Amino acid sequence: MYNGDSKAHPAGQWTTGICGCCEDPGNCCMTCCCPCVTFGQSAEVVDKGKTSCGAAGLIFYLVAHIGCACLYSFTYRSKLRGLFSLPEEPCNDCCVHYWCIYCAICQEYRELKNRGFDPSLGWTGNEEKLNRANQMPPSVAPGMTR
Structure with missing residues (x-):
């Protein structure tokens, strides 16, 4: 799933901090x-389509209403951390989502x-976008010479 752009965003480092919401105000x-x-969209990509955006979003909505x-x-x-070898920062994942759920969801989307x-x-x-990016252009046979 990783797109290979390791120079710009190396594995093992988050690209933004937990409080980097100003970097994407629309998402915030x-x-x-x-x-x-937001959660449903990210969950679908992280799960590689095994869970749909709608299903993940609905489950999130339902469990949010009972407070968990x-x-x-x-x-x-x-x-997500496993996909990109990211550290468990600023604390363990459950605590991040318990104390700063909106910030965590925004950071994961970013x-x-x-x-x-x-x-x-x-x-x-x-998946289609990645496949298009990885396709090689068709080779063109050299023109006929006399």
Whole structure:
């Protein structure tokens, strides 16, 4: 799933901090108003399409209403960290989601974007984008010479 842009964003380092919401104000506003959408989009990409945006967002919405969204959402932070070998910062994943769930969701969305994914496209859209980027242009036979 990693797009190979290791010079710009090396494995083992987050591309933004937990409080880097100013770097993407649109994402910040969306997450504050409707975190289930931002979370669902990121979860679909992290899960490589095994979980749809709608399903992940709905589960998040339901567990948020009983007060334990962090128990569901932190698992996707762990998966994201595993994909890019990211450290468990600033504390363990469950604590980050318990104390700063909106900031964590925003950071995870930004991380995907900064590593070449667009969570708003879903997994299929990102897979197509990556496949197009990895395709070699067709070779053209040299013209006939006399």
